[in-house]
Amino acid sequence: MGSLLEAVESFKGKRIVVTGDTGFKGSWLSLWLHLAGAEVFGYALPAESEQSHFNQLNLNSLITHQDGDIRDSENLKSFMQAAKPEIVFHLAAQALVRRSYADPKTTYDTNIGGAVNLMESVKNTDSIKSLIFVTSDKCYKNREICIGYRETDELGGRDPYSASKAAAELIFSSFFDSFLTNRENFGAATVRAGNVIGGGDWAQDRIIPDCIRSLTSHKPIVLRYPNATRPWQHVLEPLSGYLQLAHYLLTSPKSFNGAWNFGPDESDAYSVNDVAKQTIEIWGSGEIKIDAPVTQVHEAGLLHLNCDKAKSEMKWRPRWDFLQTMSNTVSWYRDVNAGKSVREMSEYQITNYLEHSK
DSSP: OOOHHHHHHHTTTOEEEEETTTSHHHHHHHHHHHHTTOEEEEEESOOSSTTSHHHHHTGGGTSEEEEOOTTOHHHHHHHHHHHOOSEEEEOOSOOOHHHHHHOHHHHHIIIIIHHHHHHHHHHTOTTOOEEEEEOOGGGBOOOOOSSOBOTTSOBOOSSHHHHHHHHHHHHHHHHIIIIITTOTTOEEEEEEOOOEEOTTOOOTTOHHHHHHHHHHTTOOEEESOTTOEEOOEETHHHHHHHHHHHHHHHHOHHHHOEEEEOOOOTTOOEEHHHHHHHHHHHHTOOOEEEOOOSSOOOOOSBOOBOOHHHHHHSOOOOOOOHHHHHHHHHHHHHHHHTTOOHHHHHHHHHHHHHHTTO
């Protein structure tokens, strides 16, 4: 079984599809695969703003991107069959909990209907040998207990986003068992991670982008739930797990099919207030204001993953602890705000992360 470095090197020359390549995680993954020498084909809605990581990287000049909606089954199927990928990473989603309350139908149509369309496209594209289907740590029925959830724990979801991700897991599993389990030389897995931070995320109602917007406009960082605790991880951490797993599915699919958690050590969990304080320290200025929302929607106060399976069976491990994660995240925004190139900073962090993997 190979290391992360061996997995990354194995992608050179391979045709790889990334759905959701205009998103935060998708743009980092697409850049990493491009740097590895893969021929990357992206399929996603246009990036939401010129400030997006995808646009600031000028990723459209590095990969073959097609604007497309995961809800458009015929367009997705045509794209997939034209790309003829060997590997597919499915990241296209409506990824925000609070947005799912404002627009539940779009969330369900995208995350559930999109899952059906993606699996149907995979079923009808014979070139695909390895599928990484990204869901979320929020696919688990969250009882807000201190013990981390394992891959065999019950699925569920109180809010529309979480429910949509639990449903997507069931769709994946039923599609695989019904149509793909006997396909020769084919492997597929769902991957579950959450509370991912890193440079280039500009989404609303996420802690790091909210902090950076406040700091750059010289306003206090306003916290809704300062005591909510999360196991924060840099975006390159779960992506490293996705990359390793995609490689293993090519070489030994029956050993790696199924569900996998990727997250930091359970002891490495910190509150939203801790994140804001650390952001201010690294940035060099700022203040915090606690402002509980008038109209409260449910947000989990505690959610952890148990990653023993990935650590024991894949020899995967997180490389950066909380302080390293915060340093790499906030310094990216600070240096870009000071005029450094987004692509230069992002490529440097990928290279630096791989150095930690030797």
